[in-house]
Amino acid sequence: MIAFPWHRGELSRLLADRGRIPHALLVHGSAGIGKVEFARALAASVLCETPREGIACGTCASCHWYSQGNHPDFREIVPEASLEEEEGEDAGAKPDKAKSLVIKVEQVRAVADFMALTTHRAGYRVLLIHPAEAMHPAAANALLKTLEEPPAHSLIVLVSDRPARLLATIRSRCRMLSLGAPPREEALEWLRAQGVAAPEIALAGAGGAPLLARDLAEPPEAELRRRVLAELSRPGGADPLQFAAGMEKASVERFIYWMQTWVHDLLRVRLAGEARHHGDFGTALKARAQAADVEVLFALDRELVEARRLASHPLNPRLVAEHLLMAYNRATRPKG
Numbered sequence: 001m002i003a004f005p006w007h008r009g010e011l012s013r014l015l016a017d018r019g020r021i022p023h024a025l026l027v028h029g030s031a032g033i034g035k036v037e038f039a040r041a042l043a044a045s046v047l048c049e050t051p052r053e054g055i056a057c058g059t060c061a062s063c064h065w066y067s068q069g070n071h072p073d074f075r076e077i078v079p080e081a082s083l084e085e086e087e088g089e090d091a092g093a094k095p096d097k098a099k100s101l102v103i104k105v106e107q108v109r110a111v112a113d114f115m116a117l118t119t120h121r122a123g124y125r126v127l128l129i130h131p132a133e134a135m136h137p138a139a140a141n142a143l144l145k146t147l148e149e150p151p152a153h154s155l156i157v158l159v160s161d162r163p164a165r166l167l168a169t170i171r172s173r174c175r176m177l178s179l180g181a182p183p184r185e186e187a188l189e190w191l192r193a194q195g196v197a198a199p200e201i202a203l204a205g206a207g208g209a210p211l212l213a214r215d216l217a218e219p220p221e222a223e224l225r226r227r228v229l230a231e232l233s234r235p236g237g238a239d240p241l242q243f244a245a246g247m248e249k250a251s252v253e254r255f256i257y258w259m260q261t262w263v264h265d266l267l268r269v270r271l272a273g274e275a276r277h278h279g280d281f282g283t284a285l286k287a288r289a290q291a292a293d294v295e296v297l298f299a300l301d302r303e304l305v306e307a308r309r310l311a312s313h314p315l316n317p318r319l320v321a322e323h324l325l326m327a328y329n330r331a332t333r334p335k336g
């Protein structure tokens with residue numbers, strides 16, 4: 001397991017002095033930049049028996065265990081639903097409604113023995129939890145007990161896009177490590193190597209986050225973007241009832257993401273003259289921005305933030321889309 005090239009320097013710095021590796025680390029930064037891969041590379045390196053300049057060698061017994069996914073001194077906790085997603089590898093598969101999106105207290109309790117016992121290979125033990133903000137409050141409290149009395153030679157790595165949502169008591173017991181996106185050229189090069197057809201558009205749409213850009217470039221995702229942006233571009237305003245009628249639960253979060261980035265672009269075009277995300281829709285953006293009421297757009301932006309927060313929980317997708325598009329029309333209706 002290796003970190004992405006743009007995070008390798010950070011990884012080396014962290015591993016340079018093994019005596020100073022914290023017992024708890026909170027890795028945070030934007031979505032889609034490779035934080036989980038960084039955390040896994042860190043885990044592999046800490047567990048490695050013959051690290052090279054601190055980094056996992058990839059060939060020792062420990063690295064072998066790790067790459068097979070059954071290192072006895074490593075545990076990873078994720079919500080049940082994301083476990084399914086990774087195993088399924090089916091882009092069209094909808095998450096099983098019965099599978100939980102939260103990290104449950106039982107999952108944290110289940111690793112209590114793992115954290116308390118001596119390690120199998122007489123080295124470190126590593127616990128990785130992501131996304132950390134998905135922890136149920138009871139799960140966070142259970143983890144807090146371990147964070148308060150960390151066992152020797154243990155490393156707990158939390159990964160989060162939204163560290164502000166974690167309990168302050170959890171944050172205060174972790175060393176914070178902020179990871180950034182790569183420079184644009186490096187991200188584009190990586191996307192080209194991944195076979196992404198229009199890397200510039202994908203990267204801009206993803207706000208510079210390369211992994212997110214790769215996901216958004218998948219045909220069904222690109223098609224959803226095109227449909228949402230075409231709707232938001234309409235000179236007479238969106239058609240909330242008709243558009244929302246086809247809204248599926250699996251698409252709501254992305255729909256809100258595209259609305260959010262579009263509204264940000266409208267504000268940018270209006271206030272700074274330049275779009276960040278959707279330059280390929282420049283003409284429509286300019287027209288919509290001119291007709292828009294800036295105050296109402298800001299209010300809509302706040303509403304979208306809230307809608308996105310709720311989007312991972314089951315709501316009626318049609319009503320959500322309908323409501324947001326009506327609000328959008330109010331914000332962008334032509335003056336006069």
Ligand SMILES: [Zn+2]
Binds near residue numbers: 048057062
């Ligand atoms: Zn190794």
